[in-house]
Amino acid sequence: MTIDWRSKGFWQPEGTFSGPVSSGPVSSGPASSGLGISGAGAGAGQLGIFDGGFTWPLMVVRGTAVEANIATMAGYCRRHGFDFAPHAKTTMAPALLTAQLRAGAWGMTVATPNQALVLRRLGVDRVLIANQVLDPTVLRWLAAETAAGWEVWFQVDSPAGVEAAAATGGPLRVLVELGHPGGRTGVRDLDQLEAVARAVAAAPGVELSGVTGYEGQLQNQPDVDAYLDRLVDGTARLASAGLLPARPIVSAGGSAWFDRVTDRLARLGVPAQLILRSGASLTHDDGFYRERTPFNREPAEGPLTAAVEIWAQVLSAPEPGLALAGMGKRDAPFDEGLPIPQEIRRIDGTLEPATGLTVTKLNDHHTYLAVDGLTLTPGDLIRFGISHPCTAFDKWRQIPVVDDSHHVVDVLHTLF
Known part of the structure; x- marks a missing residue:
């Protein structure tokens, strides 16, 4: 360059x-010295x-600060039994993504299809798109890349989102998203969560891999805990209804409340792959x-x-x-x-x-x-x-x- x-x-x-x-x-x-x-x-x-x-x-x-932060978060996830898919949107810097992957990150998270395209071209093996995707052009690309062996997931929170995914013929992997009142995307209650999950189950070429959410916009610990408990309850409800795989993905975690994520999601009563997505932890701030x-x-x-x-x-x-x-x-x-x-x-x-x-x-x-x-x-x-x-x-x-x-x-x- x-x-x-x-x-x-x-x-x-x-x-x-x-x-x-x-x-x-x-x-x-394999890991190398430094970043x-x-x-x-x-x-x-x-x-x-x-x-x-x-x-x-x-x-x-x-x-040195970045190296220390990477080691801190890698160790934290290991201790709590979580996989780490840090949010790449924070830096979008290939060298820093490499450093996180070499330290044991399971994959990376992105916010937009364009960021997913960048990471695919960079060779990142697993990507979570922490957002809804309804653009037919993007969905067709995701289906083709999934068929070629790329491990990529995106979120759905409506029948319209499921229909858009199904229109490609697949294969596509999705996570149903639980939100909260006043928050961003995501269904607002567990009845809607189950309805979207059932829509996925009925959609050809679309596979429901798990449940996801984002607690970062909530302002206090009681509200965060209550929301994460609903995420746990919703996952258990979908599992008991036979709508989830044997070991579903359950993912959450910004950089302000990840301790509550590890605490509350650890209470999940069904086997699951727990994934934390905290991205700003890489560089932190003042x-x-x-x-x-x-x-x-x-x-x-x-x-x-x-x-x-x-x-x-x-x-x-x-x-x-x-x-x-x-x-x-x-x-x-x-x-x-x-x-x-x-x-x-x-x-x-x-x-x-x-x-x-x-x-x-x-x-x-x-x-x-x-x-x-x-x-x-x-x-x-x-x-x-x-x-x-x-x-x-x-x-x-x-x-x-x-x-x-x-x-x-x-x-x-x-x-x-």
């Missing part, structure tokens, strides 16, 4: 970046992000998930470490108490909280905590900083943590992976 003047943050006006780049097919082969991305070559231990080869803003991923991670409730099971940083330069300090940094909505997520100032790197290279800095708003290319108790000088750099990694990676096509001294060990390529 060529990195040149078209790559945001890479400063190579008369040439191309000469360091390593991870952009090839996904591999689920499975390059740790040697032109970038490793030599090119630092402050050495002139990069410009600002720049998003980087700390390799905002939304830092506040909501299950490891705040179960610290002995964790922790996860924020792995994403965005470095931006102070462009102006036009009045007391206000500074503007060169980072905006095109660079950083802002849907689930604004970026969090972490550290200041002064022009002479000295570092100090960003205590007294608060982001108040973002424009397309500017960050407004409230400044209290310190002085910012145009040209200073600020390291920001982010809130909500799922809307960070899509803003960057190439992302340096750095070691703990901010030397580049690889470059990720994202496929959004």
